[in-house]
Structures are given as C-alpha cells and as structure tokens.
Amino acid sequence: MSPEPKPAASTGQGWEGLNLPPEQEQAVADAAASYIASPLDTVPMPSPQLIETTYEVPVPTPHGVFGVRAWLFADGAEHITARALNDDGVPTPFTGTGTESPAPAVRIHSECATGDIFGSYRCDCGPQLENGLRIIAQQGGWLVYTRNHEGRGIGLVNKLRAYRLQDAGLDTVDANLALGLDADMRDYTQASVILQELGAERIRLVSNNPAKVQALAELGVEVLEMIPDEVPARAENTRYLATKRDRMRHQLGAQERTPQPPHNH
Secondary structure, three states, rough: OOOOOOOOOOEEEEEEEEEEHHHHHHHHHHOOOOOOHHHHOOOOOOOOOOEEEOEEEEEEEEEEEEEEEEEEEEEOOEEEEEEEEEEOOEOOOOOOOOOOOOOOOEEEEOHHHHHHHHHOOOOOOOHHHHHHHHHHHHOOOEEEEEEHHHHHHHHHHHHHHHHHHHHOOOOHHHHHOHHHHOOOOOOHHHHHHHHOOOOEEEOOOOOHHHHHHHHHHHHEEEEEEEEEOOOOEOOOOOHHHHHHHHHHHOOOHHOOOEEEEOOOO
16 A cells, blocks of 8 residues: 655755655755755745736737736736637626626636746646636636746746756655755735736636635635646656645646656657
8 A cells, every 4th residue: 555645845844854765865965966046045035016017908819819918016027917808809708607796717827937938748837828728718817927936936947956856756846845945935915916906806716726725815815616727647747747636735636547648759
C-alpha cells in the first residue's frame, strides 16, 4: 500500500530540511550552489494601489472577440482583463447559474511564460488558458491575466531554478521548499481590486484550485461555484498534475486519465 501523500507545507524550509535520499542530495545541492541572487530577493511584492486602467479595446482571437484592458499598479505590475464580446461588440450575457442575477465566469490565470508562450508540456498552463477563454466566450465574463504570478508567484528566475531541482528528482512542491519558498506564493490582492473595479464581486471561478476560492473570499470576492478547467494530461506532466492533486488539493483526476504520448518533434 502506498503512503498517504504529504500535503504541501505552508512555508519554505530549504533543501537541507527535506530528508532527501542520498542519490538526490548531491544533485539538489549542486543546483542550490549555483544561485547568485537569494530566492526571496526575486519574489514579486505586490502593491494594492491601482494607478491606471485603459479603455477596453476589441481584440479578435481564435475563441471570439474579447474586450481587453490593461491595469497598472503602484509596484509597476501590469495585468490584463479580457471580457467576452458577441459579434456586435456587446458583452456576452452571463449564463449558467440558477440565481436571479447571473454571475460572470472568471478565470484568474497566472502568467506562465513557458506554458502560455512556448507551449511547454511541463505544466498545463497553456491549455488551461485556451480552455478558460473558450469557457468565458460561451458563458460570459472575464479572464484576468495576472502578470506577477509566474511559477505560482515565485518569479521566472526561481521557476527555472525549481525546474532544475525537479530534474534532480524533486516534485513541484518540494522544489519550491528547497528554494526556501512556499509551495504557492501567489497574492490575489491585485486581482481582487480589478474584479471589484469591474463590479464582479460575485463570480463563478474557472479553476480547479479550492485555495483560490478561500483567498478571494478573504479579499471580498464571493465565489458562487467552481467551473472545472481540467485539460488532458501528457506523459511529460503526469507527475506534476498528480502532485497538484495530491499535495495541493487541486480537483484533478490526472492519474485516472490516459496521458497523451510525449511530443517527439
């Protein structure tokens, strides 16, 4: 019988505290020895102060037309919202609830340069972004693209450091902990400010992550329901998805699905 998966720790502990098997210790130690900047020094520190937002402009996409706005905060963070529009440029009506006042479908998508831009198979971020846009185009609402959430909030430099640790044998949670960081360092303050500015304080969240529901509730955004955003697993990310499910409690069934084969092109 396999042991019960260990939940994600709430605080980073450094690789020395992970009780690694001997065959992993040296590889992890070598990766850690290559750091110049401290991992904590490269983590974004968000400000809640909104400085400016642009007018909404229509942007045609493979999933339909979206009204796109940019949002600038005092820390320099720039985020994007994309609202589903119909063929006449009118916002798509909210659908899919039994309430008297239907709530928008909202996907808060954390920036992932490797997945969203390069189509990396190490994670499911790119397909989740595409699927989220499809859902919002059908049901009405917004995609909030948060650009300081790279690597679950640890920043691009640390994410690539974590990838090296994963290649040494750690999972996505322990790789963060080995850097002395939390398993998930995302802060949803700026996303909540944007949603409140949009009047979207009651939403239907396009996500598999229950922790987002709690985080948004603490910031004044009520999640009426979760809309699944699960995409097919691949051989390259099966372990990653299983770790999100077992250690971070994402509502996934990755291990019960047949992974797509590795891409060999």
